[in-house]
Amino acid sequence: MEHIRNYINGELVDPRSGVWLPSFEPATGAVHVRVPDSGVADVNAAAESAAAAFPQWSKTPAEERSRLLLRIAELIERRANELAADESRDNGKPLRLARAVDIPRAAKNFRFFATAILHSSTDAHATDATAVNYTLRQPIGVAGCISPWNLPLYLFTWKIAPALAAGNTVVAKPSEITPLTAHRLAEICIEAGLPRGVLNIVHGTGADVGEAITKHPGIPAISFTGGTHTGARIARTAAPMFKKLSLELGGKNPTIIFADCDFDATLDTVVRSAFSNQGEICLCGSRIFIERPLYSRFRDAFVQRVSALRVGDPLDEKTDQGALVSEQHLEKVLGYVALAREEGGTVLCGGERVALNGRCREGWFMSPAVIEGLPFSCRTNQEEIFGPVATLMPFDDEEEVTSMANSTPYGLAASIWTSDLSRAHNMAARLHSGIVWINCWMLRDLRTPFGGMKQSGIGREGGWEALHFFTEAKNICVKL
Ligand code: TXE
Secondary structure, three states, X not given: OEEOOEEEOOEEEOOOOOOEEEEEEOOOOEEEEEEEOOOHHHHHHHHHHHHHHHHHHHHOOHHHHHHHHHHHHHHHXXXXXXXXXXXXXXXXXXXXXXXXXXXXXXXXXXXXXXHHOOOOOOOEEEEOOOEEEEEEEEEOOXXXXXXXXXXXXXXXXXXXXXXXXXXXXXXXEOOOOOOHHHHHHHHHHHHHOOOOOOEEEOOOXXXXXXXXXXXXXXXXXXXXXXXXXHHHHHHHHHXXXXXXXXXXXXXXXXXXXXXXOOHHHHHHHHHHHHHHHHHOOOOOEEEEEEXXXXXHHHHHHHHHHHHOOOEOOXXXXXXXXXXXXXXXXXXXXXXXXXXXXXXOOEEEEOOOEEOOOHHHOOOOEEOOEEEEOOOOOOHHHHOOOOOOEEEEEEEOOHHHHHHHHOOOOEEOEEEEEOOOHHHHHHHHHHOOOOEEEEOOOOOOOOOOOEOOEEOOEEOOEOHHHHHHHOEEEEEEEEEO
């Protein structure tokens, strides 16, 4: 069985503890790799090597940093099939999805920031005829990057690429639940010739490794994606240390469908926005509001489509819904279906554990659930479930649906479906969401600000936002 290793100072090394944790294949429920049970000593070694590498890396010309990051992108693409298979095995998502989305986006993250730094400019401000000011953006130093299990390599590289591109060195931690492709990235960085210490990957639990990164005095910036509860915990530690913080947290995203929408296009996309990756994407539209004249027609068509989604072996090309990432998470999501029933909801389809045959008979599968009849204010409609569960609610006018959509503690993403674009633009401006899609979902331009408000986090990733997060702005004023 493969023992994953830490990547510290350019080498693959065992955890100082000499202890490994089991990591499971969700489709079979069996241990498939072992992940280092690292701790403070491993994080300190990583932070030390990152600090030692910083002076040279931060002075490396942008063109050379770009070349190395493009080389990493190239190697990711060359190993795409292997990486997709690893990602699917590790997370439980359909292989088809890992191949089409996760791995290509990981390469794209490196390409995007590798080229961005070749075109960056800065501000200058002339103060009448007396002075000129220019803004110097300098890398922060050692950046801490902590990522979750739902889109493992995709979100891991979404932080690492801009941090390195901006001239920082990095101590990164993937989720201990899905460590495999982060390990492959270490292998790729070694092959690409990334200088030792520039990127360090320390595997282990959030409580041990995650906390140690957050607390480390030599890591002045933390970029985190994960649960709101964990984000708050990180903020409590990092804020008094005056660390820069980027927190991409949970969501409870509204999908708002008006009667004048393009019915077929809306139906096709809303099935995907609710259940892609088993609903384990912070951007998934889990609360679906439908204008009352369209409600019955959309509900019936939606239930029919969701009932037809194939729950199966992630390696099977026909599979639409793979396994949930852990037994604990499966129980959590099934618990919310039970809660929905207690709160008066009607489960129109799915919401049951699914027992497959063959190699997946012990896997963590469930049928995607559609629930109606719940008030917008109940727990099922207020709390992040992060699984294949969507609720349907009718609405009568824009005021009502805007108020319901904005009623949760979250504010990450939303989608609006209507042919009345002036209505769409007005509503988009009023929604408590950092990202609003109109007549589309998950259509991504990496230059755009990415992130949410309220309990969905602090700060934005993507484009210049990411490069500005990973740099300090200094104003230099020259008297004329
Ligand atoms: O996130 P966690 P998990 C939501 C979703 C999910 C919940 C928990 O609701 O059910 O978060 O998911 C590390 N200090 N999202 O368990 O626990 C941990 O090891 C520092 C939304 O994945 O937040 C992992 O590497 N680090 C999210 C990472 O943080 C700590 C995507 C995320 O773990 C830590 C995933 C600590 N005290 C889950 N505790 C999104 N917005 O996309 C844990 N970690």
